[in-house]
Amino acid sequence: MSPSSSPRPFVYVQDRLVCSGVDVTALAEQYGTPLYVYSADAIRERATMLQQAFAAAAPRLNTTLCYAVKANSSLAILKMLGEAGCGFDIVSGGELERVKRAAPQSVGKVVFSGVGKQAWEMDAALQAGILLFNVESEAELELLSERAVALNKTARIALRVNPDVFAETHPYISTGLSAHKFGIAIARARAVYQRAASLPGLKPEGVSVHIGSQIRAVEPFGQALARVRSLVEELRSDGIAIHYVDAGGGFGIEYGEGAFDPAASVASYAKELAAVMQGLDAQLLLEPGRFLVAQAGALVTRVLYTKQNGDKHFVITDAAMNDLIRPALYQAHHEIWPVVKSDRAPQKADIVGPVCESGDFFARDRLLPELEAGDLAALLDAGAYGMTLASHYNTRVHPAEVLVEGGAARLVRRRETLDELMAAEIL
Numbered sequence: 001m002s003p004s005s006s007p008r009p010f011v012y013v014q015d016r017l018v019c020s021g022v023d024v025t026a027l028a029e030q031y032g033t034p035l036y037v038y039s040a041d042a043i044r045e046r047a048t049m050l051q052q053a054f055a056a057a058a059p060r061l062n063t064t065l066c067y068a069v070k071a072n073s074s075l076a077i078l079k080m081l082g083e084a085g086c087g088f089d090i091v092s093g094g095e096l097e098r099v100k101r102a103a104p105q106s107v108g109k110v111v112f113s114g115v116g117k118q119a120w121e122m123d124a125a126l127q128a129g130i131l132l133f134n135v136e137s138e139a140e141l142e143l144l145s146e147r148a149v150a151l152n153k154t155a156r157i158a159l160r161v162n163p164d165v166f167a168e169t170h171p172y173i174s175t176g177l178s179a180h181k182f183g184i185a186i187a188r189a190r191a192v193y194q195r196a197a198s199l200p201g202l203k204p205e206g207v208s209v210h211i212g213s214q215i216r217a218v219e220p221f222g223q224a225l226a227r228v229r230s231l232v233e234e235l236r237s238d239g240i241a242i243h244y245v246d247a248g249g250g251f252g253i254e255y256g257e258g259a260f261d262p263a264a265s266v267a268s269y270a271k272e273l274a275a276v277m278q279g280l281d282a283q284l285l286l287e288p289g290r291f292l293v294a295q296a297g298a299l300v301t302r303v304l305y306t307k308q309n310g311d312k313h314f315v316i317t318d319a320a321m322n323d324l325i326r327p328a329l330y331q332a333h334h335e336i337w338p339v340v341k342s343d344r345a346p347q348k349a350d351i352v353g354p355v356c357e358s359g360d361f362f363a364r365d366r367l368l369p370e371l372e373a374g375d376l377a378a379l380l381d382a383g384a385y386g387m388t389l390a391s392h393y394n395t396r397v398h399p400a401e402v403l404v405e406g407g408a409a410r411l412v413r414r415r416e417t418l419d420e421l422m423a424a425e426i427l
């Protein structure tokens, strides 16, 4: 595939894998493995693609991307997205701190989601002057009111409503049904807005919704937003001035070998949402995570050993489930590509890490050109929910991260040391 027709910045040039023009083998040699490699160019391209899709579908609609920091919270990536005009969707005081450090000029475009916000986190967000709190319960409304009064601030709020819409995705990342812990049942929302309007220090100005993640169909987004629109109209008739509609994130990508045209698919997503927003006179906020960063990143690993157990062949890599947990946690598929193509025969293998768990695998019975000890392999589409979900299990340090931009790579997080890993412990 040529670089322009591929949804990924990782392509082969003369049998060697390159990321946006930079040789992946050279990166692995310089920075060691496991190594996360991201293309800044590809992330920026996705942000522009999404912005342009909405500009085309709804030229008069004011749309702001609030990148979901949890997908990849690298400071360098946040800085870049801030410069590209994005706001941010945060879910903790820690993520707020990242935005303050990496993109201080964008703090006014931050939305704060999450079911368990604590007083100190509310205080920090009120002091920073974020755009919107997405409140998920009445108890949270009360605490936020209390904190806003104590700090002499006003909190702009949206209620995150649960629209009871089913979206086909993995059960762990589906959120829009009443069986899930998220949001306030849409049927009760009108009454809760009245309560919010009566509490000091709160200004209800938005409605938000998020139905889940890695959703490939556009219809569920439209259905959820249509329910939100009806609510906005009811609230306005109740005298509550709603200026923001936050449609959440969740737009999915293709992890497998299937054809995927990100520009075309995001255009249909934009069309679906724009149709519902038509004439509503509200600013649309979006919280994309995966769509912006997943395909821009790969986890590069080196094969340590291969072995045969009965009729099973195992390829043991230096990356493990603690570096990329998605296969173990969600039975997620990630393409695995050799970093240098060989003409060795294909072989069925389990690609596994060194961690002491049977769940520590990247692929099972995958047909790949034979991999040998010392070879490098790239786990694709690892730019979202890879590094952010990494753990220290088995006392393994976090991978290093490099960002490729304009044909050059720079280290954006060096490999941790064991001293750092144990620094907070007391003997």
Ligand code: LLP
Pocket (backbone or CB within 6 Å): 068, 071, 089, 113, 114, 173, 210, 212, 213, 214, 248, 249, 250, 251, 287, 288, 289, 290, 291, 326, 330, 384, 385
């Ligand atoms: N907004 C809210 C309120 C969210 O909860 C999420 C993701 C997003 C936005 C961004 O969703 P995205 O556009 O990235 O789908 N670890 C899982 C995904 C968990 C998603 C959690 N919430 C995975 O690796 O698939």
